[in-house]
Amino acid sequence: MFHLKNGFYCLTLLLLLLIALPCSSPAAERVYTLAVVPNLPAVTLHKNWRPLVEHLSKETGVRIELKLYDKINTFLADAQAGQTDFLYAPPNMYFLAYQRQKYIPLVRSSHMIRGQVFVRKDSPYTKVNELKGKTIAFVGPKNVCSVITRHSMLTGQGAIDYNVSFSGSTINVAKSVLVGKADAGATLDTSMMNDLPEMRKEFRVILETERMAPHPFAAHPRVPKQVQEVVTAALLRLDESDQGRKILDTVKLSKPIRADYNRDYSFFAKVDFERLDKQQPK
Secondary structure, eight states, X not given: OHHHHHHHHHHHHHHHHHHHSOXXXXXXXXXXXXXXXXXXXXXXXHHHXXXXXXXXXXXXXXXXXXXXXXXXXXXXXXXXXXXXXXXXXXXXXXXXXXXXXXXXXXXXXXXOBOEEEEEETTOSOOSGGGGXXXXXXXXXXXXXXXXXXXXXXXXXTTOOOOEEEEOSSHHHHHHHHHTTSSSEEEEEHHHHHHHOTTTGGGEEEEEEOOOBOOOXXXXXXXXXXXXXXXXXXXXXXXXXXXXXXXXXXXXXXXXXXXXXXXXXXXXXXXXOHHHHHHOOOO
């Protein structure tokens, strides 16, 4: 009888210990963060990205939470410090994060981008080297259109020195050129088409950079390869349905393909970011 009671107490104690222990499936419990570049107000970004994050979490079983920022500098600092598991960033900012953390690009849109410099249609300038010493308006110092066009003008054939001004948005860049505050402006070709459909006829493009890959959806190397693969597969499958394509279009990942660092983003190793950072409005 004593042995029976003793065995019962041991079994009860074991069951209590098992109940008290945490779940032994850490992969199922872990929450991964996705940082998105703050190129729009946080409220808009949350609205745009929430359907994608919810779909990925449901489709893959991987819990993902959005990490949004008010300032680009804070976003970039966190990315360079590896503070986020997944990352959606412009190519130049992705490259800076890659240098420090080796983020792995998983997926990008197949639509290539390029920078362009434009002037008013009645402007006397027909070539970019005629803008030596003139003022060129850019969206901001760290925007990809600013980085690739400034790099091109400082290093390409007919490289020139010029004054910069930062206008804050594509529309403000265009307005600066129209009212004569700037002699020329620089944007992405896609921004010109999407943001300024009516104003485009007022301008003339005098420089286009080479085409390059757009923003990647990337993963930190600490994210398990299995998780990277299921997230990549889920993103690519979204292109197979109308609803999925709508979700992708909203976050600018339309017609997604697998991304590759060497093919898509190694170009930025040529960019002198320190020199660009020193360019300030006069």
